Amino acid sequence: MSRRTGSTPTLATVAAEAGVSRQTVSNAVNNPGLLRADTLIRVQRAIDRLGYSPNRAARNLRTRASHLVGLRVDPAVEDSANALMDRFVHSLVESSRDAGYHVLLFTASGQPGREDSVAARPGAHHMEPVDGYDELLRSAAVDAFVVTDTYRGNPQAVWLAERGVPFVAFGRPWGDAGAQHPWVDVDGRAGVVLAVDHLAGLGHERIAWIGWQKGSWIGEDRRSGWTDRMHERGLSTSRLSARGDDTVEFGRRAAHALLDNEAPTALVCASDTLAMGVFRALAERSAIAGRDVAVIGFDDSIAAQVCTPGLTSVRQPLEQVAVEIVRSLGDLLAHKQIAEQGRILVPTLSVRASSSPG
Amino acid sequence: MSRRTGSTPTLATVAAEAGVSRQTVSNAVNNPGLLRADTLIRVQRAIDRLGYSPNRAARNLRTRASHLVGLRVDPAVEDSANALMDRFVHSLVESSRDAGYHVLLFTASGQPGREDSVAARPGAHHMEPVDGYDELLRSAAVDAFVVTDTYRGNPQAVWLAERGVPFVAFGRPWGDAGAQHPWVDVDGRAGVVLAVDHLAGLGHERIAWIGWQKGSWIGEDRRSGWTDRMHERGLSTSRLSARGDDTVEFGRRAAHALLDNEAPTALVCASDTLAMGVFRALAERSAIAGRDVAVIGFDDSIAAQVCTPGLTSVRQPLEQVAVEIVRSLGDLLAHKQIAEQGRILVPTLSVRASSSPG
């Protein structure tokens, strides 16, 4: 059992150094309460002296847990202001660290169209592994997943749930009342209500909506904040709604059409991307957001913060979302009884010049 | 050695199923060439039938390699258009997958100021572990690191190099001629040269520079593209340069000052953040980028793409950078002789309306 000095210390090395058994060192690391105070100190000193850190691979093998959570990152769509992942990912990494986990990134395997084909038959049994998850799961590389891609009915969530894989979703299980997995979401409807109230408080009455095509759960949720609040306030929504793709170009065209025909004094958008399109339309009409027309976006992206004028936008509490996700993940992996299956957080409104000149 | 059906299959399970030994199955997975053709097929069929994937933890333990690379993500600075990490990270994850690696994210341990204190004494021996790297390294959780934070003289790189940790840097070892680690970088100077040439080609002669304080290697590199090319073209740079923080507010103030006093017809900025500040100043003067003054940024951030007017910007080939980094990483971990220690890639110019109206 001779061990060259200089090689990485192991439990056995430390045990020899401290004059105790391997198991005692293990306990010093994982269950300090089990040791007598003086023994604990002696072992800790040996650990410090040798600069020992437990070998992750060995621990993972024995405990059947990797303390890694998988997060799939999909290609960022250009021409979209939607770079909110940055904030979320960072917060997720931090929360995970505090809970003793690390975040492992992965992508789909490079065979495009695979996941979509699964998504195409929503009711079917998904025997096909959802791209990328399967390998990591079977090889025990990760303990659990964080699923963020909740658009389009979330085939990943269905597949993972069927396999009994531990995961937490960022996003409600829209339309799937029987879903059993934990999730965290942001109340998009409430965010738009904030926007409408803010505008109404400034005296606006003709407040228009630029949003996405029907069929997007998230889009309909956000839109309902507009319709409901407008009606509650006795304001008309008639002919004041536009629907299309989530692109700058559609935002631009929709703004032109609405401004040409309906003379709204304010525009609320389902995303910052659309709002940036509105800015473009306004520039083409020599108008300025905030002075001539109020504009509000959704996501509080970096673009909203740095553009001119600053774009008032609904800000999702992504940091808090990450914290809650990690909390759920911890409960899940500790097989704790989950107090609540889902949790909805409330966004705030970042007010900038696009809605309040001066 | 009885094994419940339904439990995760192991090498032994597969070996029994195929009627061979464990080692043969292992070879079928890792060195298929060693097996006789018919044996290989028999084993592969057993693998498929059972849905076997090698257990990562066991493999990592035995081979002393985790096939993970660590990437530290630091808090995104708000009020900055610099969200280029998104593009880079995604590409890094993809390239890594193709090379058989995964990307593990981590952050500093939450004790602020620690890394800075190391950075503060550039020549000293860094006995203090650089925040976050040490633990992952000693616990053998990762095989190598990708270091991106090359601003401010890169204390991480120095520390990692001293410890003999395998890593590849995104960014040159500025000012450290003796550095031995592999790196990949983008030629910022050449990017600014592209910008100056583009503007000069449009007839501009009074082209100003808005950049960072002295002391930033990257900042000086980019700036040298402006000074050198201007002089090569016989254009004056006198009083046409502004220096300050990388913020929207400084970009705004600098633009006002330059436009008030020097009447430049074009402004080249060291970052998109600064360029967004220029947009703000222009709006305050009822001027428009592209029509009244040409503006060029650096990074081709999402903000540059979606703002109005679109911002012409130097685009770093981040996807290619990631590919090169992973290639170097592979060579490094395979102990291959490295052909070249560093590699510099050339950026392109994304031309939009801010420099060419109509």
Place this chain on the structure above:
DNA sequence: TGGCACCATTTGATCGATCCAGCAACCGGG
């Protein structure tokens, strides 16, 4: 004082893969 529970610690087995030495079968050359 015997018996029992409890505490702090040790010892051997184990997780699932790969490394390594070894074995049988086969091949060609002298």
Place this chain on the structure above:
DNA sequence: CCCGGTTGCTGGATCGATCAAATGGTGCCA
């Protein structure tokens, strides 16, 4: 016909941790 070399595969040992069971020592109660 024997021998060294190659091919194809086997089985025991091993990586470094934790689990489960066993150990010796102590205190408390009957």
